[in-house]
Amino acid sequence: MESVLGRYRNLVILVGVLFLQVLGLAIQVKRSGGSDVQDTRLIRIWGVGAITPFERILVWAQNSTGNVWHNYFYLRGVRAENRQLKEQIEQMRIEQVRLSEDAAQARRLQTLLAFKEQFISRTVAAQVIGSSGSDLSRIIYIDKGENVGIKRDMAVMTSDGIVGKVLLVFPSVSQVLLVSDQSSGVGAILEKTRLQGVLRGTANGEVVLERVMSDEQVPVGETVLTSGGDQIFPKGLPVGTVSKVGYGKDLFLNIKIKPAANLSKLEEVLVLVEKQERQAIAEDSTRVRAADILAQRLPSVPDKPATDANPAAGTVEGSAKPAVAKTAAKPTGAAATTTPSTKNPSGTSTVPGSSGVGPAGKPAGTSALKKIVSAPANPAAGSKPDATQTAPANEQPKPADSTAPTAPPPNPQPPATESSPQ
Amino acid sequence: MPITYTSNEQVEVYRFSIPVTIGVPLLALFVQAFLPLRFPRFAVYFDLPLLVTIFFAMARRSPVAGLFTGAVIGLAQDMLGHNPIGIYGIANTVVGYGASSLGVKLDVENAGARLLVTLGFSLIQSAVHFTVARGMVNMNVTWSWPHVILGGLANAILGVALFFLLDKFKQRT
Numbered sequence: 001m002e003s004v005l006g007r008y009r010n011l012v013i014l015v016g017v018l019f020l021q022v023l024g025l026a027i028q029v030k031r032s033g034g035s036d037v038q039d040t041r042l043i044r045i046w047g048v049g050a051i052t053p054f055e056r057i058l059v060w061a062q063n064s065t066g067n068v069w070h071n072y073f074y075l076r077g078v079r080a081e082n083r084q085l086k087e088q089i090e091q092m093r094i095e096q097v098r099l100s101e102d103a104a105q106a107r108r109l110q111t112l113l114a115f116k117e118q119f120i121s122r123t124v125a126a127q128v129i130g131s132s133g134s135d136l137s138r139i140i141y142i143d144k145g146e147n148v149g150i151k152r153d154m155a156v157m158t159s160d161g162i163v164g165k166v167l168l169v170f171p172s173v174s175q176v177l178l179v180s181d182q183s184s185g186v187g188a189i190l191e192k193t194r195l196q197g198v199l200r201g202t203a204n205g206e207v208v209l210e211r212v213m214s215d216e217q218v219p220v221g222e223t224v225l226t227s228g229g230d231q232i233f234p235k236g237l238p239v240g241t242v243s244k245v246g247y248g249k250d251l252f253l254n255i256k257i258k259p260a261a262n263l264s265k266l267e268e269v270l271v272l273v274e275k276q277e278r279q280a281i282a283e284d285s286t287r288v289r290a291a292d293i294l295a296q297r298l299p300s301v302p303d304k305p306a307t308d309a310n311p312a313a314g315t316v317e318g319s320a321k322p323a324v325a326k327t328a329a330k331p332t333g334a335a336a337t338t339t340p341s342t343k344n345p346s347g348t349s350t351v352p353g354s355s356g357v358g359p360a361g362k363p364a365g366t367s368a369l370k371k372i373v374s375a376p377a378n379p380a381a382g383s384k385p386d387a388t389q390t391a392p393a394n395e396q397p398k399p400a401d402s403t404a405p406t407a408p409p410p411n412p413q414p415p416a417t418e419s420s421p422q
Numbered sequence: 423m424p425i426t427y428t429s430n431e432q433v434e435v436y437r438f439s440i441p442v443t444i445g446v447p448l449l450a451l452f453v454q455a456f457l458p459l460r461f462p463r464f465a466v467y468f469d470l471p472l473l474v475t476i477f478f479a480m481a482r483r484s485p486v487a488g489l490f491t492g493a494v495i496g497l498a499q500d501m502l503g504h505n506p507i508g509i510y511g512i513a514n515t516v517v518g519y520g521a522s523s524l525g526v527k528l529d530v531e532n533a534g535a536r537l538l539v540t541l542g543f544s545l546i547q548s549a550v551h552f553t554v555a556r557g558m559v560n561m562n563v564t565w566s567w568p569h570v571i572l573g574g575l576a577n578a579i580l581g582v583a584l585f586f587l588l589d590k591f592k593q594r595t
Contacts, residue, residue, distance in 0.1 A: 043497070046501070047498055047502060050448070051448075051452055055455065055456055128459060130455045130502075131456075132455065133455040134503050134510075135466045137505050141455075203562055203563050266459070
């Protein structure tokens, strides 16, 4: 090596000097390519390009090995877990019905207020492949970049809560600034007290909520959500919980936040690549009913021959909701003879199947439940169907396997009868 | 065994092969960027690029080579963050120059000397980094003695082990 250096000494010095000049230029020159990478220094692009492929390979190897082991060999307890998850799905479907009712009501109110809301319409899942390696620069690298539509300032989150925003975008890698970095800022709002502030990171990696006046009461444990004011994160995403409240400087509180997402152990994240802003529209009349879901789990009874629907027959004197009773369809069987009653006041039973009985105490068949039981506002009501909680005449039974809509259908026509507003 | 050289003793200067010269700092940078994903506190206390800078600078015993080693490794470390490039570069340049200058006078094979030198240069690096970050870049950083000393001790202990490992790559001139 020494002889080579000696023989080509001038060339080596030339290369060294050129290298230094190129290095100096790379420090100064900024990439003037796409709009998203125009502020990136060339030297930073090279640095990232040199380091991230190794990280990507290692993460890939690690995941592949782990996947093979977990998916093909280590399957102990999977059957039991599967059974448990199925039960959980059933419970969540019931819960979903209740929540969709709440959401429908909220949308109706939003419609009245001409409220515009943002929806997350598309996300890209990405693997965390590296970090800055310094506690003064709280950033991570993800294995997706410009190639899949990621752009600067896009929100990054996990299912638990927000993580940060995209700071730099490379063709196949992106740099994400965590919310715990001291140069980050996120508009946040406290869930119950509705106090707004700015979420910032500190030098030691903590997350604090700033700009909340010291005369406000902020309880420890309160949930913090995004306020949408930063134009990066849609409103309502979980940020974390208040862990400590103290008096800060300049008449503001010093509120420490425990992030909902575990920022120190991130593996996969979602990049919000597309969000829509649209007018809130009211829920239409076709809803998935708790009764349908309950009925799906019960032994079916053959449909009875169609009988003439006599709206008058369903009218029950003394009903709490005459309008509902007027539109009742086919009050046959036990339901037709049931005395008027009020809604189930307990509102606590949410376990599917445990109370899947008809009004007369016997198991209710699918069709019978569909004809008799209306869409209750909560699962408890669904579990105890009542003759007075009848569906509107225009409400058609939905297939048992249909799920509640996640976005409001375009039909803003409210049902003629609101069976049970919250 | 004395840890300082007298004027009669010959100072041993080492060289490294090109793959080691390039590969070891790159590996240190890679590990420094990757390990915090699994061990979040790693980046708080440990600084592998700094240790590699100290090792190469002390082994080469040339101030010019030491400062260039520190500059290159520091700049590469800066590239992975989002702060202005040059903060670690300046800090590691100072460390590289100091370590190589000290290497001329110290027996760098001695574990005790290595521990003390690494601890000292870790503190110096923290001080220079803080000064540059606070004074030049206007970053909101705070000086914490417990953090700096703990980090220095952690680096020193890791450094002693790492240096013995890297000794195997040394080549006599």
